[in-house]
Amino acid sequence: MLSDAVAALRCPVCEGRFQLVEDPQRRLVCGSGHVFDAAKQGYFNLLTGKGTVFEADSAEMVGARHRFLDSGHYAALAQRVAGLAAASLQRPGAVVLDAGTGTGHYLHSVLESTPASAIGLDISKFALRRAARLNGDAANLVWDIWRPLPVADDAVDVVLVVFAPRNPPEFARVLRPGGKLIVVTPQQGHLAEIAARTGMLSIEEGKAERLAESLGGYFHADSTYNLDVPLTLTGSELADIAYMGPAGHHIKPEELALLAGEDRAAATTAKFRISLFTVGASAS
Numbered sequence: 001m002l003s004d005a006v007a008a009l010r011c012p013v014c015e016g017r018f019q020l021v022e023d024p025q026r027r028l029v030c031g032s033g034h035v036f037d038a039a040k041q042g043y044f045n046l047l048t049g050k051g052t053v054f055e056a057d058s059a060e061m062v063g064a065r066h067r068f069l070d071s072g073h074y075a076a077l078a079q080r081v082a083g084l085a086a087a088s089l090q091r092p093g094a095v096v097l098d099a100g101t102g103t104g105h106y107l108h109s110v111l112e113s114t115p116a117s118a119i120g121l122d123i124s125k126f127a128l129r130r131a132a133r134l135n136g137d138a139a140n141l142v143w144d145i146w147r148p149l150p151v152a153d154d155a156v157d158v159v160l161v162v163f164a165p166r167n168p169p170e171f172a173r174v175l176r177p178g179g180k181l182i183v184v185t186p187q188q189g190h191l192a193e194i195a196a197r198t199g200m201l202s203i204e205e206g207k208a209e210r211l212a213e214s215l216g217g218y219f220h221a222d223s224t225y226n227l228d229v230p231l232t233l234t235g236s237e238l239a240d241i242a243y244m245g246p247a248g249h250h251i252k253p254e255e256l257a258l259l260a261g262e263d264r265a266a267a268t269t270a271k272f273r274i275s276l277f278t279v280g281a282s283a284s
């Protein structure tokens with residue numbers, strides 16, 4: 001329920017708790033009278049008035065991400081993530097926070113596996129339009145992960161981060177004692193066969209170690225799963241995969257058209273790493 005998710009939020013201005021008001025315009029109102037109206041698609045822009053220097057994903061990039069994820073190529077990842085998250089969302093009233101929720105694709109799989117309440121954060125309002133449509137009961141918020149999160153202390157059972165930025169001290173603050181952080185990152189060799197053609201950066205060695213190091217003061221590592229998904233992609237899927245990630249900010253329309261025009265299927269392997277952490281500093 002949206003109202004349960006709202007109970008886990010805090011006002012970004014004064015840190016007070018929010019109430020969800022429907023009169024009939026849906027809005028979040030804190031005890032000090034700070035008011036955030038829902039956009040007509042249902043998400044809330046909590047960054048209003050502050051702005052951000054961050055270059056958010058465009059509507060076209062979000063469209064490419066939606067088409068590609070909808071094609072089912074990454075379904076095995078969604079299933080695995082949902083299973084791992086659901087295992088830590090058994091408590092009645094459990095809350096999951098999806099940081100960099102994008103189109104809400106992975107959060108949707110989680111919510112199909114558990115009745116938990118959900119918060120989705122993203123800097124792109126184009127992404128949140130889709131997320132709000134897909135996960136209508138979640139609190140979908142325009143927010144910058146690098147800022148203090150608009151979420152109360154100890155309010156969340158699972159933080160999920162799929163290919164998105166991480167803010168370890170803030171994730172640790174909002175998680176309940178014993179709460180879990182689930183991080184999906186690309187492994188070395190991810191989409192290697194097509195990386196050069198699509199302008200994507202190749203994954204450097206040592207990324208996994210750097211992830212654990214960056215979280216070390218706030219989390220201890222539980223377990224890690226590697227998931228390899230062989231793919232055969234059409235030209236238009238190649239174009240979507242190139243456009244939906246960080247490379248999408250730089251790629252030129254004519255390069256995309258070239259990729260989309262390729263008539264031979266491209267074979268590659270998506271290589272994911274799913275890392276689970278528990279909040280609390282590691283012993284070492």
Ligand SMILES: C[S@@+](CC[C@H](N)C(=O)[O-])C[C@H]1O[C@@H](n2cnc3c(N)ncnc32)[C@H](O)[C@@H]1O
Pocket residue numbers: 054056057065069099100101102103104105106121122123124127143144145146161162163164165244245246
């Ligand atoms: C590669 S996409 C992954 C989206 C989604 N988790 C998925 O896997 O489909 C990265 C997402 O992080 C969001 N993002 C990037 N930087 C952000 C920031 N500083 N604060 C909030 N969201 C951010 C982008 O808008 C984008 O939706």
Ligand SMILES: [Zn+2]
Pocket residue numbers: 011012013014015016030031032033034
């Ligand atoms: Zn307030």
